[in-house]
Amino acid sequence: GALLIFDEIPHALGRAGRMFTCENFGVTPDILVLGKGLGGGILPLAAIVARDGLNVAAEQALGHYTHEKNPVLCAAALATIRVIEEENLLENARLVGDYALRRMRQMMDRHPLIGDARGLGLMLGLELVFDRKTRERATAVAEQIMYCALRKGLSFKLLMGNIIGLFPPLAITKEQMDEALDIIEKCLSLHE
Template identity: 55%
Template sequence: DIDGKRIFDFHGNSVHQLGHGHPKVVDAIRREMETLPFCPRRFANATATALARRLAESAPGDLDKVLFVPSGAAAISMALTLARYATGRHKTLSLWDSFHGANLDAIGGGGGALFRRGLGPMIPGAEHLPPLNLARRFFGDDRPFERFADYIDYALEVQGDVSALIAEPMRWTTVEAPPPEFWPRVKDSCLRHGALLIFDEIPSCLARTGTLYACEQFGATPDILVIGKGLGGGIMPLAAILAPSRLDCAPDAALGHYTHEKSPVACAAGLATLDVIEDEKLIERAKEIGRRGLERLQAIKARHSVIRDVRGLGCYFGAEIGGDDPAGLAERLMYRCLKRGLSFKIGGGNVVTLCPPLTIPFEQFDEALSIFEDAVSGLES
């Protein structure tokens, strides 16, 4: 901070899989800046082409086409536009309380009240469903996700002209995953009703969850996969959409057209990021940190009643705070931890989200969780 105190960054806006300023990414950026610092968007360049090829080779299913953009919100816009071109329809289904970016079309396609408040009418055709984490509230305790999937199927059928359903495969802000049978059922409904399935993996892509892409753990390959954040190595802004060749249907349309959409410098950072993930075995490391972290958090929960629940997927964790004022307690806990040298984000009002770099040494990871438990103890006293 400004006083020189070192802080564990367990927030990082989900861009810091490799930590801050990984030397291999810095070197790749420096070399590309000396080779080709900018390329007009009408041209391809070797670095962007190489990264597109690497992503297509690593992607699940038939996602073999790649388009780059400078930000996740722009990638969402491009995915929604592509869905319209591909289907000839304009409606979308998404989930209330979701966040897909701060552009007007992403806000309309999302469902976060904070971003919609005071803006007036949204983009026409944006329909909404309940959030994943409230499935039991709206569909009961008896097979809630089965009933939710049935409701999605009904919404697709009754609307009849939905271009796409857009969602995160796991609700990122509260670290809550649906059961494994949920997304395959939804994907089947999309297929039967002619809608595309778009997964927003902007925060969850590239090894964070213990697989290169989170959707690999949920049994469904989307028609369009949106990635970003950590793609630029935590240094360069870079995002992308991945889609199958059958959606390569808009060569003459205005799809993209961002000045820095194929930035060779950003793509060099992306290539270096993939190299580091592979060379340093960060997928395996995310699984190991996930195992150790969840075990430690469960032990902390057992000792402290203020923690209502803990959960995680790979190297990403959530600790749900209970008590009489869960949101207030979570905020106090956040500032107690920050004062002690641990930074994180609160999601859903009362969920502490812990998002460490995949490169963090185990002893530092353990130290950060000790800071967390000390702050919890102080909160209870």
């Protein structure tokens, strides 16, 4: 049969409110690919975690590679995991993420440009459309809102041209999230 592989590089280590996103869906992948957050967002570190029986090279020497098995990076990964656990950042991601999603859905009532508000933990998205029925993407407006927000001190990524993607740090507070959403709402009001 086919192997289930979760690429958790963009969102692992808490972004979805659990250490690994797959935990939100009650599945255990055969292979888990990790990166970005593993190095604390600072150091370049990645890992592949596989279930028993898939490590087919365990007894072979594959040589030495520049970025392989660096002890300093591994210590940084352990420190990152320790901070996430000790500071309850997974719970914070769930609580602040749920709060933000509720607020984003309330924003839909005030702003017809918002076609959908969705999220899981601190992976959040506001989809901008010209018409909620036809789902016509408001890409030019989304870009204008992005630059408006940037001028006000908020940086975010546009996904698929019309989705405001918010991926704040795990330690974000409700007050900081409110500040970010206030900026987005002000920019939406200027462009409707």
